[in-house]
Amino acid sequence: MTEGSRSRPAVLAALALSALAPLALLLLASVGRDWFFPAPWPPAMTLESWGDAFRGGGRMAAALGTSLVLAVGTGLAGAAVGWPIGRALADLSGWARHLGASAAFLPVAAPPVALATGLHLSALTAGVAGTTGGVFLSHLVPATGYAALYFLGVFTLFDRRVEDEARTLGAGPRTVLWRVTMPMMRRQLGEAFLLGFLVSWAQVATTLVIGGGRVRTLPLEVFAYLQAGQDRYAATGALLLVIPALLMLGAVRFAVARAEATPL
Amino acid sequence: MAAKKIPHFVRDDTMTQVSGKLVNLRPAQPSRLAWATLALGLALGCRPAARTTAAELARLPWDSVLARAKGTTVVWRMWRGDPSINAFVDQWVAPRVKERHGITLSAVEGQGPEIVNQLVVEREARAPGSADLVWINGETFGNLRQEGLLDGPWAGSLPNARFVDSVSPIIRRDFEQDPAGYESPWGQVQFTLIYDSARTPDPPRTVAALASWILTHPGRFTHDQQFTGTTFLMTVFYALGGGVRNYQGGFDSLRYATGSAQVFHWLERHRAAFWRGGETYPPGVAELHRLFANREVDFSMSYNQNEALTKARQGVLPATARPLLLQDGTIANTHFVGIPFNAAHIAGAMVLANFLLSPEAQLEKQKPEVWADGTVLARNRLPPEWAARFARLSLDPRALASDSLAKYARPEVSPRYRERLSADWRARVRRVGQ
Amino acid sequence: MTRSSRRGLLAALAVALPVLVGVGYSVLASVGLTGPGAAGGGSARLVAVLGEPVVWAGLAWSLWVAAASTALAAAGAVAVAALFRRGAGIDRMARLFAVLPLPIPHLAAAVAGLLLLGQSGLLARLLASLGLLADPGGMPALVYDRAGLGLILTLAWKEFAFLALVAFSVVATRGERLEEVARTLGAKPAAVFRRVTWPLLWRGILPAVVAAFVFVASTYEATAVLAPSDPLALPLLTLERYTDADLSRRGDAFALALLGMTVSLLAVAAHEWARSHWDRFEP
Structure with a gap:
């Protein structure tokens, strides 16, 4: 598209603005005091909400820690469980494949009320409601659904001949998996991890219902502050949500890029 | 309205009239269909052990309630959206009930309809309760009573209940409903x-x-x-x-x-x-x-x-x-605290509710720089030194005077x-x- | 069916089990057999809920928002992927900025959208400081507006990052080689784009577009922050009923949840059907 070349710098600038402006706005909102219309710039600044977030076992800092543990755990487990499911579904055909794909799709398509109620009943029955473990499992269900669908796509296009070749050369199934398939799939594994991480990172309804209010994650804090009109606190929480997620995106990209060339 | 729920009920002595609603005071039977839902592949978990009810505890001497409360963790489900209220609960109430009564206070998110829905699902799954005390009033109280989800009566047995202003129609009734000892008042607000x-x-x-x-x-x-x-x-x-x-x-x-x-x-x-x-x-x-x-x-x-x-x-x-x-x-209106039917630490919840009614906690809560929530205590029932402290409470000059609030x-x-x-x-x- | 694929299928079903419990519960609750304020069996509730005009207005509004925001995001993703598909520095930077909003939760995005687009938001304040606006009422309504423009823009911004990521990966894995072949065969750049890059891109991102559409149609967080009270979006109406002061109306929420799920499943089925239809013509 050579005709587009001249517009490239302008589009780049627009992309940069669209990515960074909302973050800058949140940063201002998190420190701005008495910042009302029509002031384009906060007349006074305070670090109160940031201080409250971290001082003396601050609620937001604790919630951030819980969110991180849950999201990393969900990302890892989601990729680990989603991989064999996606691979199996890719190998299947006919009704079995449709059934499996629908099962993987169900957690993705179920509306929050139905999903949360089902997970809540299950967690109560299993005796894990109100615990971090129960919330982890409840995040894992949708995360596994996404990861399974993702790997279904990946393995549908996967060229099995490489594995067959390794097997002909005498490698056992475990060696094939660890030495041949997984190294080829570094980028996909990284993306599946990120997918699970982000699914968990953004959960509100499931955490609230299954955690019964006892498991406090950062999105719950942001939601509570937003409902109370505490914009400064909500913006602080929103930024705390954005920063680790961006760092995680960067870390995964970096780890994958070290192993292979990626589109990014 | 009148036809609502009637088919479920048999008119007998467990029914009462709460604000025009027929209310069944007997805890409802878990529906058989809820079991059918669970039978979708799930084995059934824990059942609640035999427990001392709030009404039974209310008949015991207070010292014995205090002894049972010691060492327990009380989960209090409440609205958590205001930093001032959170600070009062987490940084003022929690350390005091810990130090004086050995109770660990854990305040968790949840209000109104969420509390009702949570308890309904817990009952259907026959799971142990996830909260010991809930912050409620009005329609939430009515809904919880209608579904038989509150334990009681217990509120009248709290030692500090004697200070409560039981003359004010706004405190004596919760949206015209008789609290009947199933909830204990702890604050008053005005629109x-x-x-x-x-x-x-x-x-x-x-x-x-x-x-x-x-x-x-x-x-x-x-x-x-x-x-x-x-x-x-x-x-x-x-x-x-x-x-x-x-x-x-x-x-x-x-x-x-x-x-x-x-x-x-x-x-x-x-x-x-x-x-x-x-x-x-x-x-x-x-x-x-x-x-x-x-x-x-x-x-x-x-x-x-x-x-x-x-x-x-x-x-x-x-x-x-x-x-x-x-x-x-x-x-x-007045806001209250109640104890869910499946609470695990009833004694602890009662001790906490009693602490919330103490002149000390009520005074702190009413300070403009803390929360400015109105007290439910009657000044003429308080010991003189506490009555004086309430009288001295320095009100913000920009605030509405308490007599004009009361007048309207x-x-x-x-x-x-x-x-x-x-x-x-x-x-x-x-x-x-x- | 091999042993490992049988095990995979069973694992998929096991993961779906808690969701099936939820769907089963929703069915029972929507016919009044369980849940808060359950008052006996029968399809009366389902019939009553599906007969309410607000339900269909809410569904139509949610579909409008989902379609508009997904279309905007998809168009942007395809354009950016086509424009920045090479390996130069500017391409890498553009791709980075395009996917940067990806990890930002919808809730945070909605807060930013509100602070930016509201009638007293940053945009209005900038206009005011330029003397173009005297009072917030003079700013066009972009939040709580009946057309849902602010919500559409916010969601499009979020979905754009996701679709751009998918589009970049489609171009990177399959694009270059095919374009190379086309060029060697003497195709002009415009023809390469029209005949190779474009079909590849849009077919490659279609599953992601359907996923984004389904997600947006049922998303709650951003909608709660930015949507108008009339028509009330289906996810908001569902939650409103779920928390209705009148216990007997809470069962409605489960009927509405089933309606939302039916729409999602229809969208996916349409996609599957279309795909199997086209795949027959794949070389």
């Missing part, structure tokens, strides 16, 4: 409008004056879609219907029909002068505060007489924001009025543009 004294130096002080103000200032007034907005509509409902007295004594559908017709007629006449021409309304009161602070509208409102000043101090509202009483009367305070009527008004209002505004 006010909020205005900006710099922008509107001479605000309207009656519903009629507000109406003409709205017409002469098109686009500068609205209310939210939730509880606070409905409370505003209830204020208009009282004012146009000749006062709260006409609606007391349980829900009356005929009176509701007449009164609500007046409210909707009033709204229809003013709607075009509402913010955005009355086509859309802010989702909650927080959004209304934001519109007010940013000069999109000139009034906000609150179901706490001190919120205007608290929020101004926090920088959420302009420094010139002030509370405003409507002289037709504004609604006041009107009790809530049956929650059914509010329920219907809110539902009918939604149905009406959503017809716009269809």
Whole structure:
């Protein structure tokens, strides 16, 4: 598209603005005091909400820690469980494949009320409601659904001949998996991890219902502050949500890029 | 309304009349169909062990309750959206109940309908309770009682209950419902409008004056879609219907029909002068505060007489924001704490509820810089030194004087009025543009 | 069916089990057999809920928002992927900025959208400081507006990052080689784009577009922050009923949840059908 070349710098600038402006706005909102219309710039600044977030076992800092543990755990487990499911579904055909794909799709398509109620009943029955473990499992269900669908796509296009070749050369199934398939799939594994991480990172309804209010994650804090009109606190929480997620995106990209060339 | 739920009930001595609703006091049987749901591949887990009920504990000497409470963790489900309330609970109440009674307080998120839904699902799964104390009132209390989800009676047995103002109709009743010992009061609030004294130096002080103000200032007034907005509509409902007295004594559908017709007629006449021409309304009161602070509208409102000043101090509202009483009367209510039927640590919950009623906690909570929540204690019942401290409580000079608050305070009527008004209002505004 | 694929299928079903419990519960609750305020069996509730005009208005509004925001996001993603598909520095930077909003939760995005686009938001304040606006009422309504413009823009911004990521990976894995072949065969750049890059891109991102559409149609967080009260979006109406003060109306929420799920499943089925239809013509 050579005709587009001249517009490239302008589009780049627009992309940069669209990515960074909302973050800058949140940063201002998190420190701005008495910042009302029509002031384009906060007349006074305070670090109160940031201080409250971290001082003396601050609620937001604790919630951030819980969110991180849950999201990393969900990302890892989601990729680990989603991989064999996606691979199996890719190998299947006919009704079995449709059934499996629908099962993987169900957690993705179920509306929050139905999903949360089902997970809540299950967690109560299993005796894990109100615990971090129960919330982890409840995040894992949708995360596994996404990861399974993702790997279904990946393995549908996967060229099995490489594995067959390794097997002909005498490698056992475990060696094939660890030495041949997984190294080829570094980028996909990284993306599946990120997918699970982000699914968990953004959960509100499931955490609230299954955690019964006892498991406090950062999105719950942001939601509570937003409902109370505490914009400064909500913006602080929103930024705390954005920063680790961006760092995680960067870390995964970096780890994958070290192993292979990626589109990014 | 009358037909609702009746097929489920057999009229017998376990039924009572709460605000015109038939209420079954016997805990409902878990539905067999809930079991069928669980049978979708799930093995059944824990069953609650035999437990001492709150009513049994209430008959024991207080020392024995204190002994049972020691060392327990009490989970208190409450609204967690306000930093000042959170600070009071986490940094003032929690260390004191820990130090004095060996109770670990864990305050968790959840309010109103969430509390009811949570308990319904817990009962269906026969799971142990996830909360020991819940912050409730009004329709939530009514719903919990209707579903048999509260334990009790216990509230009258608390040592500090003797200080409670049991004369005030606003504290003695919860939206006309008799708490009957199933919930213990811990705070009192009153509805006010909020205005900006710099922008509107001479605000309207009656519903009629507000109406003409709205017409002469098109686009500068609205209310939210939730509880606070409905409370505003209830204020208009009282004012146009000749006062709260006409609606007391349980829900009356005929009176509701007449009164609500007046409210909707009033709204229809003013709607075009509402913010955005009355086509859309802010989702909650927080959004209304934001519109007010940013000069999109000139009034906000609150179901706490001190919120205007608290929020101004926090920088959420302009420094010139002030509370405003409507002289037709504004609604006041009391909020309570209750113990769910499946609470694990009833003794601990009772000790906490008792601490919340202590003069010390009530005084702290009422300080303007802490939370400014009204006390439920009667000054003439307190020991003289505490009565003096309450009297000395330095009130913010910009706050509404307690005698004018009391003068214009009107009790809530049956929650059914509010329920219907809110539902009918939604149905009406959503017809716009269809 | 091999042993490992049988195990995979069973694992998929096991993961779906809690969701099936939820769907089963929703079915029971929507016919009044369980849940808060359950008052006996029968399809009366389902019939009553599906007969309410607000339900269909809410569904139509949610579908409008989902379609508009997904279309905007998809168009942007395809354009950016086509424009910045090479390996130069500017391409890498553009791709980075395009996917940067990906990890930002919808809730945070909605807060930013509100603070930016509201009638007293930053945009309005900038206009005011330029003397173009005297009072917030003069700013066009972009939040709580009946067309849902602010919500559409916010969601499109979020979905754009996701679709751009997918589009970049489609171009990177399959694009270059095919374009190379086309060029060697003497195709002009415009023809390469029209005949190779474009079909590849849009077919490659279609599953992601359907996923984004389904997600947006049922998303709650951003909708709660930015949507108008009339018409009330289906996810908001569902939650409103779920928390209704009148216990007997809470069962409605489960009927509405089933309606939402039916729409999602229909969208996916349509996609599957279309795909199997086209795949027959794949070389």
